[in-house]
Amino acid sequence: MSENIVILMLGISTFLGALGLAALLWGLKTGQFDDQSKFLDGARFDNEEELRDAVMMEEKRKAQKKKKEKKDAYRPAD
Amino acid sequence: MITETHGEETLYFCCKGCQGVYHLLESEGLDTFYDKLGDTKLQPATQQHDDLEKFDLEGFKNKYIKTTEDGLNEIYLIIEGIHCSACVWLNEKVLHKTDGVIEATINYTNNKAKVVWDPDEIRLSKIIETIRSIGYNAYPYDPALQEERAEKTKKEYYARILVAVFGAMNIMWIAIAHYAGYFTGMEQRFKDILNVAEFILATPVLFYSGWIFFRGAYYGYKNRIVNMDTLVASGALLAYIYSIYAMVSHNGEVYFDSVVMIITFVLVGKYLEVLSKKHAVDTLDSIMGSTPTEVTLVENGEKTLVSVENVTMGDIIELKPGEKVVIDGIVTQGEGSFDESSLTGENLPVLKQIGDPVLSGSICLDSVIRYEATKDASSSLLYSIVSLLEESITKKPRIEQLADQVSGYFSAVILTLALLTFAGWWYFGGAFEEALITGISVIVIACPCALGMATPMATLVGIGMAAKHNILFKEAGYLETMAKSDLLALDKTGTITEGRPSVVNQQTFEGYDENLLYALVSTSKHPVSEGIRRYLEKNGKTFPPVALDAIKIVQAKGVEAVYEGKKLKGGNAAFMQASGIACSDDTAHTLFYFAVDGKLAARFELSDTIREGAKEAIANIQRMGIRVVMLTGDHEASARSVADAVGIKEVHARLLPQDKAALIDTFHEEKHIVVMAGDGINDTIALARSDIAIAMGSGADVAISVSDVVLLDEKPKSLYEAYRISRRTYRAVKENLGFSLLYNTIAVPFAIAGFVNPLVAALAMSLSSLVVVGNSMRIKWLKLK
Numbered sequence: 001m002s003e004n005i006v007i008l009m010l011g012i013s014t015f016l017g018a019l020g021l022a023a024l025l026w027g028l029k030t031g032q033f034d035d036q037s038k039f040l041d042g043a044r045f046d047n048e049e050e051l052r053d054a055v056m057m058e059e060k061r062k063a064q065k066k067k068k069e070k071k072d073a074y075r076p077a078d
Numbered sequence: 079m080i081t082e083t084h085g086e087e088t089l090y091f092c093c094k095g096c097q098g099v100y101h102l103l104e105s106e107g108l109d110t111f112y113d114k115l116g117d118t119k120l121q122p123a124t125q126q127h128d129d130l131e132k133f134d135l136e137g138f139k140n141k142y143i144k145t146t147e148d149g150l151n152e153i154y155l156i157i158e159g160i161h162c163s164a165c166v167w168l169n170e171k172v173l174h175k176t177d178g179v180i181e182a183t184i185n186y187t188n189n190k191a192k193v194v195w196d197p198d199e200i201r202l203s204k205i206i207e208t209i210r211s212i213g214y215n216a217y218p219y220d221p222a223l224q225e226e227r228a229e230k231t232k233k234e235y236y237a238r239i240l241v242a243v244f245g246a247m248n249i250m251w252i253a254i255a256h257y258a259g260y261f262t263g264m265e266q267r268f269k270d271i272l273n274v275a276e277f278i279l280a281t282p283v284l285f286y287s288g289w290i291f292f293r294g295a296y297y298g299y300k301n302r303i304v305n306m307d308t309l310v311a312s313g314a315l316l317a318y319i320y321s322i323y324a325m326v327s328h329n330g331e332v333y334f335d336s337v338v339m340i341i342t343f344v345l346v347g348k349y350l351e352v353l354s355k356k357h358a359v360d361t362l363d364s365i366m367g368s369t370p371t372e373v374t375l376v377e378n379g380e381k382t383l384v385s386v387e388n389v390t391m392g393d394i395i396e397l398k399p400g401e402k403v404v405i406d407g408i409v410t411q412g413e414g415s416f417d418e419s420s421l422t423g424e425n426l427p428v429l430k431q432i433g434d435p436v437l438s439g440s441i442c443l444d445s446v447i448r449y450e451a452t453k454d455a456s457s458s459l460l461y462s463i464v465s466l467l468e469e470s471i472t473k474k475p476r477i478e479q480l481a482d483q484v485s486g487y488f489s490a491v492i493l494t495l496a497l498l499t500f501a502g503w504w505y506f507g508g509a510f511e512e513a514l515i516t517g518i519s520v521i522v523i524a525c526p527c528a529l530g531m532a533t534p535m536a537t538l539v540g541i542g543m544a545a546k547h548n549i550l551f552k553e554a555g556y557l558e559t560m561a562k563s564d565l566l567a568l569d570k571t572g573t574i575t576e577g578r579p580s581v582v583n584q585q586t587f588e589g590y591d592e593n594l595l596y597a598l599v600s601t602s603k604h605p606v607s608e609g610i611r612r613y614l615e616k617n618g619k620t621f622p623p624v625a626l627d628a629i630k631i632v633q634a635k636g637v638e639a640v641y642e643g644k645k646l647k648g649g650n651a652a653f654m655q656a657s658g659i660a661c662s663d664d665t666a667h668t669l670f671y672f673a674v675d676g677k678l679a680a681r682f683e684l685s686d687t688i689r690e691g692a693k694e695a696i697a698n699i700q701r702m703g704i705r706v707v708m709l710t711g712d713h714e715a716s717a718r719s720v721a722d723a724v725g726i727k728e729v730h731a732r733l734l735p736q737d738k739a740a741l742i743d744t745f746h747e748e749k750h751i752v753v754m755a756g757d758g759i760n761d762t763i764a765l766a767r768s769d770i771a772i773a774m775g776s777g778a779d780v781a782i783s784v785s786d787v788v789l790l791d792e793k794p795k796s797l798y799e800a801y802r803i804s805r806r807t808y809r810a811v812k813e814n815l816g817f818s819l820l821y822n823t824i825a826v827p828f829a830i831a832g833f834v835n836p837l838v839a840a841l842a843m844s845l846s847s848l849v850v851v852g853n854s855m856r857i858k859w860l861k862l863k
Contacts, residue, residue, distance in 0.1 A: 003267055010275045014248060021244045025237055035185040041163040049110075053174055061180055064196050068149060 099213045108171050114164035133203040133218075135383060138372070142218040143202070146194070150180055153202065155191045157184060158215040169214060176200065176208050190219070235349045238287040242342040245283035249276050253335040266328060273325040276334035284318055288341040290348065309489035313521045314340050320518050330515065336843070343847070373404060376448060386455045393451045397442040407436050407449040414445035492826070496520040499830045512832075520829040523839035524822050532814035536854040540807030543857060548790035549800045556786045560770045560800065561808030562751050566699060567742065567764070569756035570710035570720055573774060574794065575686040577757070579606055579668055581613040583683035590679040594641055595672050597624035598648045601637055606670055607648075609684050636670075647673040654678070686720075693724045695794035699801060700725070705750070709738045709764070738764035755789075755797060772797065806860050814850045821846045 027033060082089045082097065091097040103109050144152045157169060166184045169191070173182035178199030184191040195205060209216045256272050258264075285292075291314070294307030314337045321332040374396040375384045381396060386404050389395065394410065397403065403416075413431040417440060430436060436449050500517030504510060537558070541551050551557055571577045596614050599607040614621070626639040626646070636649015647657060654661045654671045659678055661671055672680040700706055707728045710717045717731040730741060742764050745752045754761070754768035765771035765785055773785035774792045789796045825842055828834050834842070 003271055006268060006271050010252070010271065014275065014279065017244065017248060021240060024240055028233060028237055028240070031183075037163060037186040038166065038184075041166075041186070044163070053171065057174055057181070064150070064180055065148065 096213070099211075102211060103168070106172065106175055108168065108175075111164055111168045111171075114167060133206055134201055135372075138218075138385075149197075150194050151197045151202070152192065152194045154219055155193060155206075155209075155216040156219050157189050157191050157209065158217070159213065160184070160186070160189050165214070168212060169209060172208060172212055173205070176205065179205065191216070235290075235345070238290065239342075239345055239349055242283050242287035242338070242345055245279045245287070246338045246342045249279050249335045249338050252276050252279075256332075256335075260331075270325070270328075273321075273332050273334075276332060277322065277325060280318065280321075280334035280337050283338045283341055284314055287345055288314055290345065291341070309492060309521075310340060310344050312493060316518050316521055320514065329511065374398070389451055390454060391451055394448055395451055397436075397447045397449065399442055399445060401442050403436055403438045403440050403442065405451045405455055406438050406453045407451045409434050409436060409447060409449045411448040412445055414447050415443045417441040417443055488822075492521065492524045495524075495826065495830065503832065516829065516832045519832075519834050519839040520826060523825045523829045523834060523842055532818050532850055533811050535851055536807050536810040536814055536857065539854045539857045540803055540810070543860070544800065544803045547796065547799055547803075549796050549803070550788040550790065551800075551804075552786050552788075556770055557804040557807045558811065559751065560753060560787070560804040563753045563770060564703065565705045565707065565745055565750040565752050566797075567707045567709050567738075567745070567752060567754045567768065568696075568726070569738075569754075569761050570708055570717060571686065572757035573689075573755050574692050574708070574720060574724055575688050577686065578612075579609040579684040579686045581609060581682050582685050584613075585681040587677075587679055587681075589674045589677055590672070591674070593621050593624055594644075594646055594674070595648065595680065596621040597626055597641070598637055598639055598646050598672070601626065601629050601639065606668060606684060607637070610648075610670055610682060613682070645675050647671075688720060688723055689792070689794050692794040695798040696724050696726060698798045702801060702805075704801070707745075709733055709741060709754075711738075736763060739767045742767040772800070802860065803857075806857055810854055810857050813853055817849060817853070818846060821849075 033039060082091070089100070091100065100109070100112075103111055142153055146152055160166060160169070163186055166186045169184055170182050173179050173193065178196045179193065180196060181194035182191065193205060195202070206216050252272050252275050256269075256276075259269065259272075288311065291307045291311040295311040298308050317333045317340075318337045320330075321334050321337070324330040324332050372383050372385055373389060375382050375389065376394045376396050384393075389405055395405065395407065399414075409430050409432050411432065413429065415429050416436065417428075428440075430447070435452075436447075496517045499520050500513050503513035503516050507513060537555075540557050544551055544557075568574055592614060596611065599610045599614075601607075624641060626641050629637065629639040636647065636653040638645070638647045638649075640646070647653065647659075649671065651661050651669055651671065654673060657673070657676065659671070659673050659676060661678060661681070668684045668686075670682040670684060671678060672682075696706055705728070706726050707730065708717065708721050708726045709730050711731075711733055714729075714731045717729050721727075721729045733741070738761065742752055742754060746767075751770075752768040753770040753772060754765050755772040755774075756765055757774040765773065770787060771785040772787045772789060774789055787800060789800070821842075825834070825839075825846075829839060
């Protein structure tokens with residue numbers, strides 16, 4: 001048996017596991033597990049309407065950012 | 079009931095408010111809310127408050143609103159009236175549809191919402207108004223409170239544990255290959271691969287997950303204390319460094335698996351401690367959250383809203399009906415009744431007139447009152463209770479401090495021993511490698527696992543056992559204090575008895591009408607009235623509504639009302655005699671009389687029933703050698719009769735809340751360790767003074783939060799079980815500590831003598847940990863109930 005096979009096996013399996021861990025940590029950091037019951041309800045209230053709502057919020061955020069940039073841009077030079 | 083035809087359907091509403099909410103939701107296209115509700119019943123929409131302007135005040139803004147980098151405003155709100163996930167959904171949707179709101183997330187578990195909005199587009203008062211318009215209420219809470227901090231540490235620990243567990247689990251299976259190779263022979267080149275893989279996995283665990291121990295060790299070093307963290311950190315770090323050396327030099331075995339295991343185990347133990355603390359903090363926040371932050375001040379006839387902190391003694395404050403008092407004072411104008419139930423446990427409203435003191439925490443019920451502040455906010459009753467609670471949460475139990483101290487000495491001794499071993503071997507043996515290996519063996523073999531886990535492991539099992547039987551211990555250390563206690567002080571009402579008087583004897587005379595009596599007692603919330611009402615409602619009887627006029631509740635006496643010209647009176651003997659109605663009161667029970675037009679119509683005898691199993695539980699506790707004492711505010715005769723019924727010999731009656739606390743102090747002076755069980759706010763001070771405070775699950779919020787143990791099922795039997803579990807756990811702790819000390823005194827000399835190599839040391843250490851875990855698990859064999 002060559003070392004390379006062992007290295008490959010160990011490396012790939014650990015890497016895949018690490019990916020899962022990273023995803024879990026990301027979810028934790030962005031507060032997706034903060035509310036257990038909501039986490040479960042997410043599945044119940046998941047439909048087109050929710051998607052539209054999420055898009056709407058995203059656009060709101062973008063519009064606000066744009067507005068702010070515009071405001072900043074118009075500021076006279078100091 | 080309001081009906082409305084809507085297309086083909088007929089809709090029913092309980093009130094105008096709910097109808098309004100429905101139309102609002104329909105026009106926004108959110109009427110699927112009603113489908114999402116399922117079987118959940120809604121509360122009728124509440125009336126509007128007129129305090130909206132306060133949300134836009136500068137003082138409010140400085141205190142609660144945070145401005146983000148993007149120039150957005152952010153606030154944390156507690157939403158009142160959420161009872162199901164559909165409510166969360168509705169609030170979020172409505173806020174999302176509001177212009178200017180950038181983000182709105184509501185946590186269903188604790189009803190806390192985070193709202194981010196653009197101050198150029200919408201004002202906070204408008205947002206609050208939106209929430210109120212759909213029948214909910216929102217009040218701000220200060221995220222700088224403990225909760226936020228606790229939440230953050232919890233998350234931090236969680237991430238660190240995830241990494242540690244991931245590392246540990248992967249290293250475990252690599253280690254299996256390693257050990258297999260150790261016994262069957264493995265070429266060095268394969269060993270190297272496994273070593274490097276373990277090294278890669280162990281590094282983040284040691285430096286990311288183990289960071290907490292390094293930090294603890296550093297703080298310990300700064301304060302010149304050697305603590306458990308020092309030993310964990312130094313042991314793990316040295317084993318890690320040695321393993322790297324062994325990996326590179328092909329000399330000896332690697333111990334990456336031990337490094338990871340040490341960190342993971344001890345970290346999980348610490349995390350569980352953090353969890354229990356967070357739970358306590360949540361209760362505290364809900365008390366603070368419901369207190370107003372501003373009061374209406376009257377100066378030269380002008381009203382202004384002033385932040386609570388800025389009120390000084392002598393200021394005149396105006397109270398509107400339904401407002402909660404936050405500052406103690408004396409009434410100067412008007413009169414009205416106050417609900418003091420959250421302070422005294424007395425359900426009956428108290429009438430306050432000019433010159434009477436007003437206590438913070440009480441609620442003004444029916445009229446507009448002006449009063450003069452006699453204290454500032456920080457010295458008012460409500461705040462002193464809350465700060466007392468805060469203190470008790472952050473304070474470590476004595477026992478835990480002692481355990482930390484002992485392990486601190488232990489850690490210091492072991493470190494010195496390891497150093498001496500290393501120096502001795504190097505000096506006398508001359509070989510650096512051998513000396514280092516022996517030194518590390520000493521640290522690894524004595525590694526705090528067994529000693530460090532002795533207490534947490536046993537208490538963890540104990541707490542889990544207790545929780546399964548509806549006994550909640552708020553902190554691990556309380557089990558030990560409770561196990562050592564030798565005196566139990568019991569409150570009478572609500573603890574030994576149910577706190578709900580029920581009718582034991584009834585006599586009716588001419589002119590008695592059940593319907594009228596029912597209507598009369600329904601107007602009062604006094605426990606006696608409720609007892610009568612429950613008695614009448616027995617057998618599922620229902621009564622037609624009767625319209626009473628001129629209802630008047632007379633303080634500490636009874637109720638009177640007029641029905642179709644007939645004068646109805648219900649109350650105690652003194653109330654009857656005051657109206658010239660002759661009646662006798664020669665009984666040990668509480669009496670309630672009902673009179674129609676000055677003639678006695680009925681007489682009821684009520685008594686408070688003793689909780690089921692109280693007698694057996696108290697007898698069992700006494701058999702454990704614990705002195706049982708009853709403390710009550712009630713008069714001697716009724717206290718004595720209850721005490722005799724349950725077999726308590728020592729009774730202290732007619733006690734005010736501070737008397738109860740003073741008695742607890744006397745017990746302390748007699749060198750007793752006191753456990754106090756109570757349920758009302760009148761017990762709160764005594765509860766806070768005792769070593770272990772036990773509250774009944776349905777007791778006042780404040781009583782539950784000062785308590786260390788909560789009995790959810792309220793059975794006196796659980797009190798006995800709590801004693802048994804804590805004594806059993808304490809025994810296990812002592813066994814564990816004894817074992818680990820014995821193990822160390824035998825193993826450490828062997829290691830110093832050089833008979834043990836690090837691999838055997840790690841094995842021995844793991845085995846000793848296993849013994850501790852196994853012994854702790856034996857607690858579960860305890861037969862309960």
